[in-house]
Amino acid sequence: MARKDLSGPAVIFQANDRCRQEKLIEQLKNGVGAFDLPSNGLASNWAYALIASLAWNRKAWLSILHPHKAARRELGRMEYRGFIATV
Numbered sequence: 001m002a003r004k005d006l007s008g009p010a011v012i013f014q015a016n017d018r019c020r021q022e023k024l025i026e027q028l029k030n031g032v033g034a035f036d037l038p039s040n041g042l043a044s045n046w047a048y049a050l051i052a053s054l055a056w057n058r059k060a061w062l063s064i065l066h067p068h069k070a071a072r073r074e075l076g077r078m079e080y081r082g083f084i085a086t087v
Contacts, residue, residue, distance in 0.1 A: 059083050 006014065039045055063075035063083070075083060 055080065062087065 003011075039048065059078075059080055060076070063072055063078075066072045066075055075086070078086065
């Protein structure tokens with residue numbers, strides 16, 4: 001049944017609250033994804049996180065320094081794999 005008493009922004013806020021609640025329920029059932037790391041050692045997981053952050057920073061800098069404004073915006077929005085394939 002459609003609700004007629006909510007304004008547009010109120011509908012968006014209500015939908016966001018529901019999504020947050022559903023995400024919380026999913027995390028309570030299955031655990032937080034941050035604990036699923038590629039290795040069981042603290043030093044190797046730190047190295048993995050460091051390499052990933054350096055790669056992401058390289059992507060950000062290369063997209064910022066691109067001479068064409070439209071290409072800058074497009075490169076900045078890409079996921080990392082698509083960025084590597086393009087560049």
